[in-house]
Structure formats: C-alpha cells, structure tokens
Amino acid sequence: MKGWKDRFHSRAQKAVLIKEVAQANSSYIMSCYKLSESVCHELESLLEKFWWGMKENKRKIHLLSWGKLSRAKRRGGLGFRGFSEFNVSFLGKHYWRLLKGENTLVGKVFKSRYFPKCSLEDSLVGFNPNYACRSFFSARDLVLRAARGVDQNTKVKGFINSDLGCWKREFIHNTFDPVEALQIISIPLSQRDTQDKLIWHHEKLVSLE
Secondary structure (H helix, E strand, C coil), X not given: CCCCCHHHCCHHHHHHHHXXXXXXXXXXXXXXXXXXXXXXXXXXXXXXXXXXXXXXXXXXXXXXXXXXXXXXXXXXXXXXCCHHHHHHHHHHHHHHHHHHCCCCHHHHHHHHHHCCCCCCCCCCCCCCCCHHHHHHHCCHHHHHHHEECCCCCCCHHHHEECCCCEECXXXXXXXXXXXXXXXXXXXXXXXXXXXXXXEECCCCCCCCC
C-alpha cells in the first residue's frame, strides 16, 4: 500500500483497490487461520487511512468510522469487509465442510486426532491442538447457531404425522412464527423414511428427501 498514491485515485478507484487487492490478498491466510483482533484492527486502520487520505504522516479527518464503511451498500455502507467478521466466515465455511464431510480424507484425519470418540459438534478443542484446528473451532458457535438442527430436542420427524404422512400443522404454527410456519408446511414430504441431518438454513433449496 505504500506505493499507492491516494491523491491520484478517485473514490471509485480507491474502493476497487481496497476490495479487489488489499482485502483479497489476505483471503488465503484468513481461510486457514484465526487472526488476532489487533491484527485485524491494524489492517482496517491502514485501509481507513488510505480511504480518507494521509499526507506526510498527517492524518486527515475521518468523516465515518470503518464500521459504518464496512456495512452492506443496502444498509448505507460501501461494502468493505470487516477483517474479523470475514475471517470468521471463512473459518466457518471450513468447519461446515468438516461437519458435513467427516468421511473425507481431511475429516478422517481431524477425527482420528481430535474427536475419535464423538461427533465434531460434540467435541472439545482438547489439549495441544495445532493452530489450524483452534482456528476452525473458533467458528463453531457461529456455524451451529446458523444451522438448523437436528439435535436431541428438535427433530424434523417430531413435526410430521407419520401415520397420515403430513405435517403437524397446529404444532408447527405454535412453534414457529407465521412466516416460517408457512414455509415449513409448503415443503413437500418424502415418502421414504430418512434420518434427520444438519442443514444450512441460508440455502435456498432444501430437500427433505
């Protein structure tokens, strides 16, 4: 960034440099390891100074905080990524892949090393894990909050009348808000007897087959 001359760039050009170069370059390391809050803050500070301009180590007035600039455009921001949030989202993606792919090569390696006697969501970080493992586990709460589940208390089959092969409409309406209840009831049921599984509720297409 030292070679970037902010006085030669328009706001649009600065936005492209920040999004497509500065923030993109850090994507790989953030997808593998958890960065400390101090590192994230330092990176954001550098980009903030570049955006507002800095001449001869003299800081110009910052009219908006980085937190407001990093909001989505529909919320009044410029769509810059918060490094800490972006880091956790990357790690959460890897955690989700491990959660859904324990039979893959990476999943088997992690399972044999860190949770040989239980599932990933029930496991603890354990003693002396490597930094990559600790990084993935740091996103577990985010993933499990966003995933719709399938724990011992909330099973999909509990909302289905197995004798009639239809949803328990009254129970669903009493459990969920009206919008979610209508969405659930509109899902066609499979005729096969299948096991419950963890799903990512942000996916647009969810099959219960």
